[in-house]
Amino acid sequence: MSDQPNDAKRTKVLWLTSSYPRNEDDSASIFLRYLAEALVKQDIDLLVLAPDHSEVQPFRQPSGLVCRHFRYFFPRRLQQLAYGSGILPNLRAAPWLYLQVPFFILSMLVAAGWILRSQRPSLIHAHWIFPQGTVAVVLGKLFRIPAIVTAHGSDVFLLKGRFLGVIKRWTVKNCTVWTSNSWATSGAIGADGLLSPHIIPMGINYRHFALDNRKLSVKQTKLILLFVGRLVETKGVAILLKAYALLSDALLDATELWIIGDGKEIERLKALAYECRIQDKVIFFGRLPNNQLPKYYAAADIFVSPSMIEGQGVTFLEALANGVPIICSDVGGVAEIIKHGETGLLVRPNNVDELFEAIYRLITNRELRMKLSKAGKKIARCYDWEYIAKQFLSLYINHLNSAEFRL
Structure with a gap:
């Protein structure tokens, strides 16, 4: 709860992002939704601008949070x-989507500019350096308001090439302030001539995930290995399937x-499971x-995520x-947590x-599993959204009160 009276003036912030939950489920x-909901509890009025999509369905937002979507191509299903x-990954799978990139950037620029003119937010906060961060810096200069840029990892590790490198460094050099979810992410950009970053990780709703009474209703008789994430090559799920298939028949x-x-x-991953003859041991939910x-x-006993690239x-x-x-x-920044x-186990x-070898070690060593479990819960508590949101709030207020904007 805020200590300020209800009629106190709240800070209005515009977020630019290329991804945000499209519907309730x-x-x-999703981490951006939880951060947004934590911020509006701390005297922030937040307007989120995200791309439109055929699965966008308006859902109830907490007071102070508004989500808008910009159209960038027609018909909508395309x-x-x-x-x-x-x-x-979408561009790699369907190269024709490169045609949509300039429309995407231009539509976001126009939509954000209209919001800045009509709603008068006090600052812009862009998630991911390009294209959102670049657009935020341009608009920040035009409207003479602070532009904060956050690097999440994929924008640093996956966006390669000399041209994009120049744009990313220009964006970081010309924003008011920038944050990174880890030292590894910030270090991948380089420090020469750039502003020093604020390291603010993304978080979790600790209470939501720490509850002990959320067991599945089905009777569990086996030890469960769990992966959660996008099924793209860089997440390393194919490596996981091959490693799991090396276990003995008994295990x-x-x-x-x-x-x-x-x-x-x-x-492709389902086909690989058949090829490795573990299709009856793997469940794709x-x-x-x-x-x-x-x-x-x-319900899980071991969490496995063999990513090739990971900002946090x-x-x-x-x-x-x-x-x-x-x-x-x-x-990436994994070793800053684990x-x-x-x-x-890294x-x-x-x-x-x-x-x-790591999977075999944990399956066969219950004492080690218990040790890691106990230590992990202590670490996770430090990443609760309430704590992370306060760091962003402090950043917002400090740079609104400063007259030294990099315009």
């Missing part, structure tokens, strides 16, 4: 650049692998609403909060044998 960039597996009979998520790779995930985490890893925090021991790749042998990315 959507999990697309707006396929955003959501799903993500913009870059395969004693375990199940649950895969939650959707994406361009799903059919598809995409599930985020509010259903705690019961699956609570919010699903790791969800698993830790539920006391699930973790195996993950030592990439300490090998203390709060999880393996080299794209290494089937090393991943198999």
Whole structure:
């Protein structure tokens, strides 16, 4: 609850993002929804501008939070650049979508400019450096208001090329202030001539995931390995299937692998499970609403996520909060959360044998699982949204009160 009176003036902020939950049950960039809902509890009026999509269905928002969507292509059903597996995987799967990129950027620029003129927000906060951050910087200069940019990881590790590199560095150099979800993400941009970043990780609703009474109704007789995430190549699910298939017949009979998520790779991964002869040991649940995930985490015994690229890893925090021991790749900012042998097991990315050894170790060592579970819950508590939102609120207020805007 806010200590200020109800009629006190609230700070109005415009968010720009390329992904935001499209309906009540959507999990697309769900972490942004939770951050937004935490911020409006702290005297922020937030207007979120996200891409339109055929699955957008208005749902009830808390007081102070408004979500709008910009159309960037017609007919509406052809707006396929955003959501799903993500913009870059979508472009790789369907190169014709490159035609939509300039319309996407221009439509966002126009829609955001109209909001700035009509709603008069005090600042802009862009999620992901390009294109949202670049658009925010341009509009910040035009309307003479602060522009904050947040790097989430994929915009740094996946957006390659000299041209995009120049744009990203120009954006970071010319914004008012920028944040990064980890030191690894910020370090990938480089520091020469750039503003120093504020390291503010994304968080979780700790209480939501830490409840112990959310067991699934089905009777569980096997040890459950769980993966949660988008089914794209960089998440390493193919590596997980190959490593899991190396277990002995006895251990395969004693375990199940649950895969939650959707994406361009799903059919290939199902075929790989058949090829590895583990199709009856692997369950593909598809995409599930985020509010259903705690019961699956609570049912799991081991969480495995062998990503090849990871800015931070919010699903790791969800698993830790539920006391699930973790195996993950030592990439990006993962090691800033997971300490090998203390709060999880780290393996080299794209290494089937090393991943198999880690899986075997946890399956056969209940004492280690219990140790990692206990330590993980303590770490996850520090990432509750209430705490993370206060850091962003402080950033907003400090730069609104400062007259030294980088315009």
